[in-house]
C-alpha cells in the first residue's frame with residue numbers, strides 16, 4: 001500500500017523552486033529561529049497526521065538539523081528518515097541569492113556530508129545520491145559506489161538514488177545493474193512522476209521486481225497541475241483534473257497525488273507541503289481511489305520528457 005511521506009525541501013530554506021508570483025512576503029526580514037520553529041511544528045503535525053516517512057537532504061538548508069532537533073528525546077520507533085548527499089546549500093537564507101545550491105558528487109563530498117547526516121541515525125534508514133544523472137558520472141564512480149556499499153553494511157541502511165531530468169529512465173535502468181562485490185547496491189529510488197512526466201511508467205514493474213523501493217517526488221509537477229494562465233498548453237488537462245476534483249469533493253492536488261498512487265503503486269508519494277493547510281489538502285489523496293478509466297484518461301496527459309524538463313529548468317526560486 002502506498003503511503004504519503006513529507007518532503008522537507010520547502011521547510012528547510014526560505015526559497016524553493018516554485019511557479020508562484022512574488023507575494024511581497026519575501027521582502028520581510030527573514031528570521032531563522034521562527035522559520036525553524038515553524039518547520040519543526042510541521043514535522044510534528046505531519047507525524048500526528050499519520051506520516052511516517054520523512055525525506056530530507058544535506059542541501060535543504062536547515063532541514064536535516066530540524067529533523068534531528070525534532071527527533072531528539074523522542075521515543076518513536078515507527079518512522080523512516082531518508083536523506084541525500086551531493087548538493088550543498090549556499091544561499092545563506094538570503095532571499096536575493098543568485099545561487100542556491102552547488103552539486104558535487106565526489107567521494108570527499110559524500111564523506112563530509114555523511115558526517116552530518118549520520119546524526120539522524122537510528123531513524124535514518126535510506127541514504128540517497130541526490131540527483132544521480134547520467135551526466136554527473138556518479139553512477140560510474142567506483143570509489144563513491146564502494147563507499148556507499150561500505151556505509152550500507154556498516155550502518156545497515158538502504159542505499160538509494162534520486163533521479164531528475166529527461167534521461168531519468170536511463171539512469172534508473174543503469175542503477176538497476178550496479179553491483180558492488182557482487183551484490184546489488186541500490187535498495188530505493190526517488191523519481192519524478194506525475195500526470196505530465198510519466199516516462200518511468202513502463203519500468204516501474206522492473207524496478208519493483210529488483211526489490212527496489214519506489215518513492216515519488218514532484219507529484220504536483222512543482223505546482224503546474226493547478227490551473228495557471230502561464231501554462232495554456234495544459235488547459236485541456238486542467239479541465240479533467242478539476243472535474244475529478246469536483247467528483248471526489250477534493251482538490252486537484254489530491255487527484256494528482258492519487259494518480260501517482262493508483263497508476264504505479266509506489267511505496268511512498270512525497271508531499272512537499274510547507275504548512276499545515278497544504279499538508280491536510282495533500283493528505284486528502286488517502287480518502288478515495290480513482291476508477292480504471294480515470295487512470296487511463298490521466299495517462300494520456302503524459303508529455304515529452306524533454307519538454308517537461310525544459311519547462312522545469314526555467315522555474316525559479318521564490
Ligand SMILES: NC(=O)c1ccc[n+]([C@@H]2O[C@H](COP(=O)([O-])OP(=O)(O)OC[C@H]3O[C@@H](n4cnc5c(N)ncnc54)[C@H](OP(=O)(O)O)[C@@H]3O)[C@@H](O)[C@H]2O)c1
Nearest residue numbers: 007008009055162217218219220221222223253270272281
Ligand atoms: N531529489 C530531488 O532532486 C528532489 C527534487 C524535488 C523534490 N524532492 C522531494 O520531493 C518533495 C516534494 O516535491 P516538491 O514540493 O518539489 O514538488 P511538488 O509536490 O510537485 O509541488 C509542490 C508545489 O505544489 C504546490 N501545492 C501543493 N499543494 C497545494 C495546494 N493544496 N494548493 C495550492 N498549491 C499547492 C506548492 O505550493 P506552496 O509552495 O504554496 O505549498 C508547491 O508549489 C520535496 O519536498 C523533496 O523532499 C526531491
